[in-house]
Every structure is written in structure tokens, then in C-alpha cells.
Amino acid sequence: METAKGKTREEILNRLADRIDTFEKYNQPHSKLMAQLVTRLARRFGLPTPDVDAITEAATLHDIGLYAMSPSYHPLPRPLSFETRLDLWRHPVIGEQQMAKRDASRHAQLLVRWHHEWWNGSGYPDMLAFEDIPIGARILRAVELYSALLCERPYRGALDHEQARETLAASAGIECDPYVVKALLALIEELFAGIERENASVETEATNVSAVVEPSPATEPQSWIQPSQTESSIQVPFDFGAQVANAPTINDVAEQVSVDSNNEAVQQWPGADQSASTEQQFAFHAVDEHKPNELFFTAAPPSHKAPARPAIESLLLRAQSNEISDSYSKHWRGWRGSRYNDKFLLGFRASVLRQIEFRSIAIPYLNEARLDWYLKTWGKLIFANDPRAWAGTIARANVEASAELGEDIISHILEDVYIPRVRLSNPDLRRWFGESDAWWMDNLRSNIDTLPDELTRAQALTLGLQTGDYALSFNEETRELRRPLTTVYWQLAGRAGAGPPGNEHNRCFNQPADEFIKHARADVLFLNLPSSRTERGGAESRSDWREAWLAGSPRSEADETASLAIVPQSKKSCLASIDRMLRLASHFKTWAIECHEPGLTTAQDIVDLIKEYRLVRATYSKDVTEVAGGLRNYIIVAEASSR
Numbered sequence: 038m039e040t041a042k043g044k045t046r047e048e049i050l051n052r053l054a055d056r057i058d059t060f061e062k063y064n065q066p067h068s069k070l071m072a073q074l075v076t077r078l079a080r081r082f083g084l085p086t087p088d089v090d091a092i093t094e095a096a097t098l099h100d101i102g103l104y105a106m107s108p109s110y111h112p113l114p115r116p117l118s119f120e121t122r123l124d125l126w127r128h129p130v131i132g133e134q135q136m137a138k139r140d141a142s143r144h145a146q147l148l149v150r151w152h153h154e155w156w157n158g159s160g161y162p163d164m165l166a167f168e169d170i171p172i173g174a175r176i177l178r179a180v181e182l183y184s185a186l187l188c189e190r191p192y193r194g195a196l197d198h199e200q201a202r203e204t205l206a207a208s209a210g211i212e213c214d215p216y217v218v219k220a221l222l223a224l225i226e227e228l229f230a231g232i233e234r235e236n237a238s239v240e241t242e243a244t245n246v247s248a249v250v251e252p253s254p255a256t257e258p259q260s261w262i263q264p265s266q267t268e269s270s271i272q273v274p275f276d277f278g279a280q281v282a283n284a285p286t287i288n289d290v291a292e293q294v295s296v297d298s299n300n301e302a303v304q305q306w307p308g309a310d311q312s313a314s315t316e317q318q319f320a321f322h323a324v325d326e327h328k329p330n331e332l333f334f335t336a337a338p339p340s341h342k343a344p345a346r347p348a349i350e351s352l353l354l355r356a357q358s359n360e361i362s363d364s365y366s367k368h369w370r371g372w373r374g375s376r377y378n379d380k381f382l383l384g385f386r387a388s389v390l391r392q393i394e395f396r397s398i399a400i401p402y403l404n405e406a407r408l409d410w411y412l413k414t415w416g417k418l419i420f421a422n423d424p425r426a427w428a429g430t431i432a433r434a435n436v437e438a439s440a441e442l443g444e445d446i447i448s449h450i451l452e453d454v455y456i457p458r459v460r461l462s463n464p465d466l467r468r469w470f471g472e473s474d475a476w477w478m479d480n481l482r483s484n485i486d487t488l489p490d491e492l493t494r495a496q497a498l499t500l501g502l503q504t505g506d507y508a509l510s511f512n513e514e515t516r517e518l519r520r521p522l523t524t525v526y527w528q529l530a531g532r533a534g535a536g537p538p539g540n541e542h543n544r545c546f547n548q549p550a551d552e553f554i555k556h557a558r559a560d561v562l563f564l565n566l567p568s569s570r571t572e573r574g575g576a577e578s579r580s581d582w583r584e585a586w587l588a589g590s591p592r593s594e595a596d597e598t599a600s601l602a603i604v605p606q607s608k609k610s611c612l613a614s615i616d617r618m619l620r621l622a623s624h625f626k627t628w629a630i631e632c633h634e635p636g637l638t639t640a641q642d643i644v645d646l647i648k649e650y651r652l653v654r655a656t657y658s659k660d661v662t663e664v665a666g667g668l669r670n671y672i673i674v675a676e677a678s679s680r
Contacts, residue, residue: 050139054097057104062112063188065349071096073356074180075173077224078217081369082172087142092173094141095148099177102132102149114192119537120414126161129153130384143663144173150384152177155212157506159532162384164406167510167578168375170214171664175372179205179213179221187349198229206518210507211528215515216372228355235355371514375666381565382670385659386631387411389672393627395560401550401618402565403432413539422546422553427502427583429547434495436545439538442496446488447530450497451523454480463589469582474508477522482589496533502583503529509582554621562622565631566615566643567604611637612646619650628675633668640671651675 054068061067075096079089103111106128110121117125133150141149151165151174158166160178170178186201196204206222209215383406390398390411397418400408404423412419421436423429457476461467462483466475478501485497504526511519546553554562605611615638622628628651632643640656647653655674661667 050094050097053101057098057100060104060107061100062191065188066353067184067188067349068097068099070349070353070356071099071177071180071184073353074184074221074224075176077356078176078180078220079173081220081224082176082372083370084172088144088173091142091144092148092176094145095136095152095173096177096180098132098136098139098141099149099152099181100128100132101135102128102130105131105135112191119410123411123414126384130162147171147661147664147667148173148177152181154178156209156214156510157211157503158405160212163380163382165380166405167506168373169380169666171375171666172217172372173664175214175217176221179208179217182208182212183221183225187352198225207520209515209518210510211525214372215511215518218518219515220369220372228352231355231358231360232351371512375664380661380667380670381406381631382659382661383408385657385670386563386565386672389629389657389674390561390563391415393561393629393674395627397559398561398563399554399557399559399625400563400565401553401557402428402567403436403545404428404565405431407435407536409436409539409543410536413537413543416540418540418559419543420546420557420559421544422548422550422557424547424549425580425584426547426587427580429545430495430587431499431502433492433545433547434499435536436539436543437492438496441533442493442500442530446493446497447527450481450484450488451526452484454484454523456480463585465585465588466582468585469509470505474522478505478508478586481526482586486589498587500526500529500533502586505582505586506579509579551618551621554618559625561627561629562625563629563631564618564622566633605637608637608642612642615643616646619647623650623677626677628673630673630675632671632673634671635668640669640673643671644673647673647675651677 051069054072055066058067072093076089076093079092084092108124110117111125129150129152133146136146136149148171151163151170154160154163154165154170154174155178156167156170156175158164165174183201183205186196186204187198189195202222202225205213205218209218381404386406386408390408395417397420398412399420399422401422402424403409403421405428409419409421419436421432423432454477455473458480461475461479463479466478470478481501481504482498485494485501488494488497504522507525507529508519508522554564605614619628628647630643630647632638632640634640640658644653644656653673653675657672657674659670662669
């Protein structure tokens with residue numbers, strides 16, 4: 038389709054992608070290579086053509102939000118302060134908005150938003166985990182990681198093919214979906230095998246043909262793109278409010294947010310300048326092409342040329358070749374699709390809370406998303422809770438910890454974890470793990486119990502839960518990508534930053550939600566209502582094994598019954614449960630109630646219920662129903678009447 042200027046949409050997008058690559062200081066066609074690789078993978082996975090098109094467009098412009106922000110700190114070869122890291126988290130959200138302005142499909146917009154989400158839930162901006170991440174975003178994450186590794190960056194040299202391949206394989210189960218990594222590795226090997234054959238046929242006189250031949254300096258072009266000298270960077274106003282309806286009617290909000298409900302979490306966070314001293318900077322480890330983790334990368338610094346760097350242009354040409362099969366086959370049908378699940382959107386939550394004036398906050402169901410990072414950065418006093426043992430443990434480690442675990446503690450925790458004892462302390466572990474993994478997890482739990490400090494135990498248990506999730510992320514098809522659990526535990530500990538220093542009075546509890554609401558004292562109650570559906574996906578689907586491991590020993594039938602969450606089976610019982618919590622929460626000045634549709638109740642039902650107690654000030658909405666498993670997210674803000 039041609040535009041008014043006679044150019045096709047594809048030509049316009051490719052030109053914009055070139056400008057984005059130039060801004061990011063890629064000296065090779067990073068975005069175009071990404072687009073080719075994700076297209077091949079999506080087709081091999083058997084995705085329908087509209088979904089393939091959305092993934093391809095999202096890959097082409099995946100960093101349009103970073104280009105729109107144009108932060109001065111991005112190209113600097115130094116660690117970012119924690120506050121600046123939060124500022125960087127805005128770029129996928131701004132990218133979602135920029136894609137909407139260019140009439141991209143809603144699917145493509147959301148894929149740009151989520152192209153930095155990690156398989157284990159530690160990505161950004163929303164900290165989605167496992168199958169909660171749409172398959173298109175999982176493909177983008179793995180492909181972007183690999184494509185960036187091949188390129189020289191301001192803060193590191195390019196990796197050669199083998200280094201990049203090893204780093205990609207090591208990301209499986211932590212940063213990337215293991216199945217997507219396996220499929221991408223197979224595609225990469227096929228592409229390089231084709232390059233070898235082409236080089237062998239051209240250089241018939243060579244006795245040893247390199248797997249990848251770079252262009253000679255005499256023939257290599259000065260630049261692979263010619264950016265416009267007249268076009269300026271896209272300017273984005275920092276309008277950080279999600280769609281808000283002053284009148285508390287959900288229908289009005291739903292109509293307004295159909296296209297432009299993407300403005301949350303784009304404000305300039307406090308402290309996002311670059312004046313912070315080295316002492317003020319926080320460690321933040323991540324396998325991230327923007328700021329890599331030294332634990333993962335061993336490439337030469339930018340001033341040195343990395344050995345045997347593959348020619349990106351050759352890889353791109355090979356990926357475009359018709360000789361490469363991208364037809365769907367049963368061989369690649371093993372990827373896990375998303376079901377209806379609770380996509381708790383961290384960026385959306387942070388945006389709404391940022392607009393409320395408060396000094397302290399109480400959260401009855403904290404779950405895993407690191408809302409505490411934002412609250413600590415803003416200087417808020419946090420009282421958090423989660424009734425589930427595993428979630429309460431994670432919440433305590435996140436909210437109260439001010440320092441990482443030391444190497445001596447980790448060494449003690451991992452001592453003799455592979456040596457079986459007379460019998461398992463918790464034989465329930467065999468329901469989820471194989472024999473060796475069950476012993477490893479059981480011994481780890483026993484070693485953690487010897488730690489004298491409760492907060493230190495919570496931190497160690499949190500790493501254990503993440504390691505168990507890692508082990509369960511692999512099956513027979515992806516088992517070859519698995520690494521030893523001890524290695525993974527060390528790695529997770531190395532990037533488990535405590536975040537910004539919080540208030541020394543921050544506290545976390547493991548109480549029934551009603552009890553916590555009744556006794557907590559804070560300015561704001563942030564109540565994210567539990568799911569009213571029995572099917573669980575993403576991180577919630579791991580609850581059973583996590584709860585069993587935290588028990589530390591076989592549980593009695595009474596204990597197991599007491600730990601089960603009672604899920605309402607009707608609209609009436611669901612509203613009755615919410616009503617009970619609201620009656621207990623009368624002492625909070627402000628309520629921020631989060632809910633989802635579809636469910637047993639609608640957002641309008643909850644608005645009507647809240648209005649029986651106080652004035653509804655605003656309703657914020659974020660709709661992600663365009664993707665499998667997505668829901669409509671609402672946060673309803675209500676204020677107590679002034680006396």
C-alpha cells in the first residue's frame with residue numbers, strides 16, 4: 038500500500054528503523070536482522086499471518102520508544118544509577134504509544150511494550166512471567182538479545198558467533214523462554230551452515246573456509262545506511278496519566294481507551310539525571326543489550342575488535358534467502374501458549390500511584406512484581422502483606438532487605454546440596470522434580486533453615502524459589518539447555534539487587550488479607566483483588582510447588598486445607614468478599630482498588646459497591662485483551678469524604 042508520498046508503509050518503517058539503529062550506535066542493520074529472524078521463527082511456530090505481521094513490525098521498531106526519549110545516558114559506557122534505570126524502563130511504554138501514533142495494530146503495540154519482559158518475571162516494564170508473556174514478545178526477547186550480542190556497542194565489543202550462541206543458550210529459563218531459545222539456536226545454525234556453503238562455493242581455491250567471512254576493508258561500505266540530516270528526533274510530552282474518567286462510569290472510560298490508553302509510567306522519575314556520584318549508584322545486573330551484566334559478557338571492550346566477528350550483512354542476506362524454510366511443521370509445535378491469566382501490569386500500577394499524594398501505603402496482596410522499587414525510590418513507607426507463604430516470603434525479601442546476600446552466606450547455603458541424605462525431609466518434592474533436583478531443593482531448604490536471621494532466610498528462600506522455577510522451565514525437548522542448579526543459584530544471587538534503600542520502618546507480613554487490612558495504618562490502601570477464576574497461568578501456576586517447598590516438610594491434611602485459597606464461585610460471593618474488605622478499610626484516606634475483566638464481577642459492579650462507602654475520584658483503565666490471556670485492567674481511586 039502506498040502513502041501520499043508514494044512510499045510504501047514498509048519503506049517508511051525501514052527508514053525509521055535505520056534512524057533508530059543509528060541513534061543507538063549500531064554500525065550494522067540490527068533492527069532489520071531482528072525482523073527477519075522473528076518472522077522466520079513465528080512462521081515456524083505456525084502463527085497466523087496477522088500475528089506474524091505484528092511481530093515483524095514490532096521487531097522493526099522495537100526501540101522506537103528509546104529513540105523518542107533520546108536519553109543522554111543511553112550511550113555512556115558506565116553503570117546506570119537505580120533511579121536512571123527506572124527512567125529507562127519508560128521506553129517500552131513510550132514505544133507502545135509511538136506505535137499507536139503510527140497506526141500499528143494493537144497487537145504490535147503491546148509487543149513493543151513487552152519486548153523486555155523476562156521469562157522468570159524480572160524484566161520490564163510490567164514484570165510479566167512465563168506464559169503470561171505473549172509468544173510474540175518471547176520471540177522478540179530472544180532475538181533481540183542474540184542480535185545485539187553480535188554488534189559492537191559503546192560499552193562492549195561484539196561477540197563472535199560462538200560467544201553469542203553460548204550467551205543465548207545460557208539465557209534459557211531466566212531471560213528467555215527455553216523453547217524459543219532452542220528454536221532460535223536451530224535457525225541460527227541453519228543460517229550459518231548456509232553461509233558456509235555459499236562461501237565455500239565462491240572461494241573454491243581456499244583450503245580452509247571460515248564459517249563467516251567478513252567483507253574486506255577495501256570493499257566494505259563506509260556506512261550501511263544514510264540517515265536523513267534534516268529530520269529531528271521525535272519529541273514526546275511526558276504525559277504520564279493513563280486514561281482517567283472524572284465521572285465514575287466504566288463505559289465512558291472503555292470508549293476512551295480503545296486506542297490511546299497507553300500513557301502510563303512515562304513520567305521523568307526523580308533522580309533520573311546523571312549527576313549521581315559513583316557512591317550513589319546502585320548495582321543492577323541484567324542480561325540487557327542496553328546495559329549488560331558483567332557476569333554474562335566477556336567480550337573485548339569497545340576499543341578492541343572482537344575476534345571472528347560474524348558479518349551481520351551476510352547473516353541478514355541469508356535470513357532473507359528463499360532457500361531457508363519457514364514453513365510450520367509438527368517439529369516446532371511445542372511452544373506454550375497463554376491462557377486467561379492475571380497480567381498484573383507493574384508499569385500501569387506505578388503510573389496510577391504516582392498521581393496520588395501519600396506518604397505511606399498498605400498492600401494486602403503484594404505478589405512478585407517489584408512495585409516496592411518504585412515506592413522506595415519515591416520515599417514512601419511500605420506496609421505489605423501476602424497470605425500465601427511463598428508470596429509472603431518474597432514480599433519480605435523485597436520490601437525489607439537493604440543489602441544483597443554475601444558470598445559467604447551463599448557458599449554456606451550451597452554446601453553439599455548434591456549429596457543425598459538418608460531420606461528426603463519433604464518427599465512432596467518428587468511430585469514436581471526428578472530425583473536429583475528433589476534432593477538439591479530439599480538440601481537447599483535444610484541449609485537455609487540454619488541461617489540465624491529471618492530476613493536473610495527470606496532472601497535465600499526467594500532465590501531458591503527462582504531456582505526451582507528455573508528447573509521446572511525445561512522439559513525433554515529443552516533439557517540440553519539446562520545448567521546446574523548451583524550455577525543458576527549463584528547467577529541469580531549475583532543479579533538480585535536489593536534496589537534503592539527504603540524506609541527503615543518498611544514491614545511485610547504473612548497474614549490473612551482481612552486481618553492485615555483491619556490493623557494496618559497508612560494513607561493509601563492499594564488492593565489488587567484476587568482472581569475470581571479457577572484457571573491459573575503464568576507465575577500463579579507455580580503456586581503449588583512453591584507452597585510445598587516453603588513448608589519444608591510433608592504437610593498435614595489440616596495444614597493443606599488451611600492454605601488453600603477460597604475462590605468465589607458466584608458473582609454474589611465475590612462481591613460479598615470485596616464488601617467485607619472495604620468495610621474493614623474505612624480508616625484509610627484513599628483506596629486504590631485494582632480489578633480485571635472478564636471475571637465474576639465487572640469493574641462497574643465494583644464502582645457501584647465502592648460508591649456505597651465513599652466518593653469515586655477517578656477510574657483508570659488499561660486494555661490488553663488484544664493478546665491471548667490478556668484482560669482489561671482497572672484501578673479505581675476513591676477518597677474518604679472530608680470531615
